[in-house]
Amino acid sequence: MTSLSQIDLIVVIIYAIGIFGLAQWVSREKAGHAKDTSDYFLASKSLPWWAIGASLIAANISAEQIVGMAGSGYKIGLAIASYEWMAALTLLIVGKYFLPIFLKNQIYTMPQFLEQRYGKVLPVLMAVFWLALYVFVNLTSIIWLGSIAVHKVAGIDQNAALIALGLFALLYQLYGGLKAVALTDIVQVTLLVMGGLIVSYLTLDQIGGGQGVFAGFHTLMNAHPEKFDMILSPDNPYYKDLPGIAVLVGGMWIANLSYWGFNQYIIQRALAAKNLGEAQKGITLAAYLKLLMPVIIVLPGIAAVMLAPNLAVGDEAYPTMLKLLPPGLLGLVFAALVAAIIASTASKINSIGTIFTLDLYAKARGINTRGENGEGKTGQEKHLVLVGRIVAAAAVVIAILAARPLIGQSDQAFQFIQEFSGFFTPGITVIFLLGLFWKPATENGAITAAIMSVFMSWFMWVNWAVPHDFLGMHIPVNVLGTSVAAFQDALGLTGMPFMNRMMVVFFVSLGLAVVVSLVFKGSGNANRVTMEGVSFKTPNVFNIAGIGVILILIALYSVWW
Numbered sequence: 001m002t003s004l005s006q007i008d009l010i011v012v013i014i015y016a017i018g019i020f021g022l023a024q025w026v027s028r029e030k031a032g033h034a035k036d037t038s039d040y041f042l043a044s045k046s047l048p049w050w051a052i053g054a055s056l057i058a059a060n061i062s063a064e065q066i067v068g069m070a071g072s073g074y075k076i077g078l079a080i081a082s083y084e085w086m087a088a089l090t091l092l093i094v095g096k097y098f099l100p101i102f103l104k105n106q107i108y109t110m111p112q113f114l115e116q117r118y119g120k121v122l123p124v125l126m127a128v129f130w131l132a133l134y135v136f137v138n139l140t141s142i143i144w145l146g147s148i149a150v151h152k153v154a155g156i157d158q159n160a161a162l163i164a165l166g167l168f169a170l171l172y173q174l175y176g177g178l179k180a181v182a183l184t185d186i187v188q189v190t191l192l193v194m195g196g197l198i199v200s201y202l203t204l205d206q207i208g209g210g211q212g213v214f215a216g217f218h219t220l221m222n223a224h225p226e227k228f229d230m231i232l233s234p235d236n237p238y239y240k241d242l243p244g245i246a247v248l249v250g251g252m253w254i255a256n257l258s259y260w261g262f263n264q265y266i267i268q269r270a271l272a273a274k275n276l277g278e279a280q281k282g283i284t285l286a287a288y289l290k291l292l293m294p295v296i297i298v299l300p301g302i303a304a305v306m307l308a309p310n311l312a313v314g315d316e317a318y319p320t321m322l323k324l325l326p327p328g329l330l331g332l333v334f335a336a337l338v339a340a341i342i343a344s345t346a347s348k349i350n351s352i353g354t355i356f357t358l359d360l361y362a363k364a365r366g367i368n369t370r371g372e373n374g375e376g377k378t379g380q381e382k383h384l385v386l387v388g389r390i391v392a393a394a395a396v397v398i399a400i401l402a403a404r405p406l407i408g409q410s411d412q413a414f415q416f417i418q419e420f421s422g423f424f425t426p427g428i429t430v431i432f433l434l435g436l437f438w439k440p441a442t443e444n445g446a447i448t449a450a451i452m453s454v455f456m457s458w459f460m461w462v463n464w465a466v467p468h469d470f471l472g473m474h475i476p477v478n479v480l481g482t483s484v485a486a487f488q489d490a491l492g493l494t495g496m497p498f499m500n501r502m503m504v505v506f507f508v509s510l511g512l513a514v515v516v517s518l519v520f521k522g523s524g525n526a527n528r529v530t531m532e533g534v535s536f537k538t539p540n541v542f543n544i545a546g547i548g549v550i551l552i553l554i555a556l557y558s559v560w561w
Contacts (some may be wrong), residue, residue, distance in 0.1 A: 003155035008331030015191070015335040019184060019342075020172055026183040027176020036381035040177035040388060041354040042272040051182045052282025055347070056091075057267045057289045058185035061192060062344030063145035066297055066337060070321075071314030073294075073301025076238045077227030078560060081294035082247040085553055088290040090256040091545045094270075095177060095283035096538050098261045101436055103276050104534045110264050110432075111359040116528040117435040118443040126431075127359040129424065130264060131352060135395050135400060137420050138265075140347045144403040146341035152319040153334050165338075169345035170396045174389055178354075181346045182269055188339040189289065195336025196296025197312070202304035202324050220303060227302050230560040243497035248557075249513055251499030256504045258425045262432045265351035277539060284545035291552055352395045353388035376437075422498060423461075426506035427453025430513050435529070438514075443526060445517030449509040456505045460496060493555055 004012065029035060038044055047055075072080040107113045110130070111123035147162035154161075173180045201213055208216030221228055231247070232239050246252065260266055273279035297318075304317035307324075311317060325333055367380050430449040434441035463485070496504070538546075 004153075004331060005327040007328045008334065011328060011331030012335050012338065015339070016168070019187060020168075022187065023172050023176055023180040023184045027180040035177070037358065037384050037388075039179065039360065040385045041350070042268070043177070043179035043182055045272055046274055047179075047182050047269065047272045047278070047282070048274065049281035049285060049530050050186055052269050052273055052279060053289065054189040054286025055182040055185040055343075056266060056282065056286040057293075058181075058188045058340070058343035059269065059347035060344070061293065061297075061340050062142045063149050063337075064343050065293075065341060066196075067145060067149050067315050067318050068295045069294075070301030070304075070318035071316070072241075073298035074225075074304050074317040074539050075314040076232075076241065077224075077229060077302060078294070078298060079230050079238070079242045079247070080300050082230065082242065082252065084290050084293040084298075085262060085556060086247065086252055087256055087552060088287040088549050090253070090260045091283050091287040091290065093257070094261045094267075095280045095542065095544075097278050098267075098436065099270055099283070100276060100536060101529070101531070102267070102271060103273070103279065104531075105529050106501045107271060109355055109359050110262055110267070111355060113529070114431070114435070114446075115359075117526075118431075118441075118446050119526045122431070122443050122446050124363075125447070126298075126428075127355050130355055131360075133421060133424075134265065134348050134352050134355075135398055136406060139164065139345065139399040140403045141407055142341065142345050142348065143399055144407045146338075146345070149337060149341070149402075152316075153322055153330075153337065161432065164405060165341055165345065166396045166400045169342045170349060170393060172342060173346040173350050174392065177385075177388070178268065178272055178350050181273065181343065181350055185343055188343040191339045193289070193292065193296060193335040195333040196300075197320075197340065198329060198333055199321055199325070200296055200299045200303070203300050203307060206324060207303060207306050216303075220306060224302070224305055227305060228560050230557055239497070240497045243499055246497065246499045246503070251497075251502035251506070254429050254502045255422070255425050255499075258429045259432070262428055264355055265347045266356065268347075268351055280538060280542045284542055284549070287545070287549050291416060293550065298383070310391055313334050339503075349392045349395060353392040356391045357384050357388040357454050378430070422502055423454050423457040423497075424450070425453075426457070426502050427451075427509050429506060430509045434510075434513060439527070440517050440521075441513065442517040442521060444520045445513040445515075448516045449513035451511045452512050453505055456508060457501065460501050460505070481529060489540055518530070530559060 029039065053498060067079055069083070101111065104115060105113070107116075111127040114123040114126055143162055143166045146165050149156045150156055150161040150165065151158040156164075204213040204214070204216030204220065205211075207219050208214075229236075231244055232242050233244065243250070270279040270282065273282065300321045301314070301317040304311065304321055308317065308320045311320065322330060362384060367384065427450040430453070431446045434446065434449075
């Protein structure tokens with residue numbers, strides 16, 4: 001555990017005051033205009049491309065990515081970078097094929113899309129699910145892992161860090177909403193990239209004996225070539241985490257499409273764009289930033305293999321590398337780490353308020369948030385914004401109180417996130433892909449996919465050959481359990497890697513959703529999503545940037561296959 005010097009503390013305090021003040025300034029309104037739901041939850045539908053691109057990354061990168069992926073770089077190597085690099089390609093798909101439909105139909109939230117496409121039952125179920133996921137898994141894990149990082153780097157009591165991070169993120173966006181978050185994220189991401197590059201430079205320079213980063217990188221590759229295998233072979237001890245070619249053509253696509261295309265706190269930035277062109281340019285900026293992320297996150301973890309070879313836990317790699325930084329510079333990089341935590345936390349807080357207010361509360365009260373001209377009544381709009389703020393505050397309090405009981409006892413919080421959300425990811429991807437591109441899909445089929453995704457994921461995840469706990473009950477091995485275990489073995493499901501399991505569940509859920517949709521046809525007027533005027537033709541700037549991303553990915557995987 002390190003500690004901050006006086007100059008480091010000054011740097012961090014200047015950052016905190018500066019970013020808080022900037023957030024309030026950019027989200028101010030003209031005299032006489034009170035914030036409505038469009039202002040608060042969608043930044044007045046006016047975000048420029050640079051704010052969208054930066055905010056997508058700021059919402060994505062937080063403590064679990066920085067600390068967790070650096071730790072995976074320490075243990076596994078560069079292969080973990082596939083999460084970032086394949087996300088860049090996924091973003092291009094989202095920009096070209098998903099956003100034109102969402103923006104043409106004036107979608108505010110993902111449950112709203114489900115209502116317009118399927119009916120009234122599924123969006124309520126999914127809204128409740130997303131709220132539970134965001135509060136008890138995403139928000140809780142971010143501030144918990146963030147508090148660990150702050151504790152290790154700054155020496156601050158972890159409970160104090162937990163409360164401080166949650167409250168600062170809440171106050172940071174409480175007045176301005178999404179506009180406060182998105183328009184300041186360019187500062188947050190700049191600080192994150194700059195801080196990460198400094199850590200990478202200093203670690204590689206030290207490995208190279210002061211001869212520069214290229215000498216250090218060459219030395220690192222020669223000393224540990226196994227850490228630069230992008231596609232792991234079946235005999236690799238970490239094959240189950242990254243099962244070979246599946247990272248390119250398998251289950252990682254299911255997770256990426258769900259996360260980048262249908263995840264409220266991510267896609268909300270693009271939905272708030274001035275127009276489709278700005279959203280697509282923002283998407284390409286985010287794609288290039290994703291290509292850069294392994295350099296500033298994974299590389300320091302790999303460098304720690306040489307600089308700190310005896311770490312007991314991989315997640316200690318990044319905080320350990322920060323000890324190389326001199327006073328002042330440590331404060332700057334620590335501020336970058338805090339910036340990532342705050343930006344991601346604030347994004348989730350705002351999305352929680354958005355979904356609860358627009359998809360549950362407003363619907364229950366019969367309030368139309370858009371009206372005939374996209375504007376609601378002034379009094380109702382003020383009330384809904386107030387509800388959003390109250391819900392945001394409640395979510396933070398719940399997350400602070402639930403962090404230690406839920407995640408504090410877990411030795412792998414990142415794995416906790418992946419396993420919990422991975423039960424739902426295949427079903428969510430099926431629901432939205434069919435909703436977007438297959439007209440006969442019905443609400444019955446979509447609900448079937450959601451249920452099958454959870455049930456089948458759980459069935460494949462449980463090791464039936466050993467005793468286990470389920471819903472608080474201890475289930476001993478019995479004749480049924482032994483038979484189920486034998487059935488799993490016969491189908492090759494036992495010990496199946498996480499990504500491969502998601503792929504299997506996806507295709508089974510997809511097949512059932514199609515069958516149910518065809519057999520039990522829904523209401524003829526349930527689908528109110530229009531494709532009229534939707535064009536998948538993209539401007540030259542998007543096409544050229546997209547080709548650039550693809551060529552870079554081909555080069556990267558060709559070099560480190």
